Amino acid sequence: MPELPEVETVCRALAPHLTGLTITDVVTRVSSLRLPVDSERLTAVCVNRSISGIRRRGKYLALELAGDATVVLHLGMTGMLRICPATDAVLPHDRVLWGLSDGRSWRLADTRKFSCVLPFERCDPGQDIGPLANLGIEPLDHGFDGAYLHAECRGRMRPVKNLIMDQTVVVGVGNIYASEVLFRAGIHPRRAGGRLSRRRCEALAAEIRSVLTEAIDWGGTTIINFRAPDGSEGLFRQQLRVYGRENEPCLRCAGHARIRRIVLGGRSTYYCPRCQR
Numbered sequence: 001m002p003e004l005p006e007v008e009t010v011c012r013a014l015a016p017h018l019t020g021l022t023i024t025d026v027v028t029r030v031s032s033l034r035l036p037v038d039s040e041r042l043t044a045v046c047v048n049r050s051i052s053g054i055r056r057r058g059k060y061l062a063l064e065l066a067g068d069a070t071v072v073l074h075l076g077m078t079g080m081l082r083i084c085p086a087t088d089a090v091l092p093h094d095r096v097l098w099g100l101s102d103g104r105s106w107r108l109a110d111t112r113k114f115s116c117v118l119p120f121e122r123c124d125p126g127q128d129i130g131p132l133a134n135l136g137i138e139p140l141d142h143g144f145d146g147a148y149l150h151a152e153c154r155g156r157m158r159p160v161k162n163l164i165m166d167q168t169v170v171v172g173v174g175n176i177y178a179s180e181v182l183f184r185a186g187i188h189p190r191r192a193g194g195r196l197s198r199r200r201c202e203a204l205a206a207e208i209r210s211v212l213t214e215a216i217d218w219g220g221t222t223i224i225n226f227r228a229p230d231g232s233e234g235l236f237r238q239q240l241r242v243y244g245r246e247n248e249p250c251l252r253c254a255g256h257a258r259i260r261r262i263v264l265g266g267r268s269t270y271y272c273p274r275c276q277r
């Protein structure tokens with residue numbers, strides 16, 4: 001499943017190819033993805049409108065069009081976006097095809113149909129509409145820091161790992177990244193959020209930013225034909241220090257302890273019992 005870094009990578013790769021072009025037509029080859037696709041509305045929102053930009057919000061993409069229209073996209077588990085000549089054969093899993101004024105075609109392919117395509121008319125530029133409206137803060141924005149995290153965690157007994165994965169608190173910290181971030185910050189994944197000091201929240205916020213930034217940098221090297229990297233974390237997988245290393249010696253305390261695996265919120269969680277408190 002594409003995570004924040006992969007979606008950011010896709011967004012950065014697409015932006016220079018889409019911005020400034022006009023959408024000439026839309027072909028919808030499916031009635032429903034994760035949600036129904038309203039092809040009439042999608043056509044009305046897109047056709048003859050120029051693309052003013054594309055931005056990422058959480059794991060969503062927002063295609064911003066002239067006339068204050070927006071198309072919100074989510075890639076689900078297996079959605080892939082590509083730009084190709086309009087004359088290229090349509091593939092069996094191509095679900096939505098946008099014709100572009102430069103003679104190319106922008107296509108959403110999705111084998112498992114968990115992606116979504118939601119057209120909206122009359123939105124303020126940069127406004128969070130539809131599924132974007134309930135999302136928490138962006139971890140790479142200025143407002144995200146130790147003070148913010150400390151305020152969000154205050155009084156809460158939920159494990160810190162579950163809190164940082166809660167999309168209403170902060171977006172984009174997926175399961176693998178959560179283990180990595182807590183390992184680097186030296187925080188036990190089960191520790192109650194409300195029992196973290198301001199200083200430790202600052203360390204945690206800094207690690208969230210640095211892990212996601214590193215993953216975006218790595219993701220930027222894996223993009224081929226504007227497809228999201230296959231698998232969840234691209235080349236960043238080679239940088240993982242704790243995730244997937246059950247019973248292996250901890251890389252931080254030089255083998256004084258072995259990495260443990262527990263299940264939190266139904267997801268595999270890895271940590272060092274000696275380094276993380």
Ligand SMILES: [Zn+2]
Pocket residue numbers: 250251252253254257272273274275276
């Ligand atoms: Zn250790």
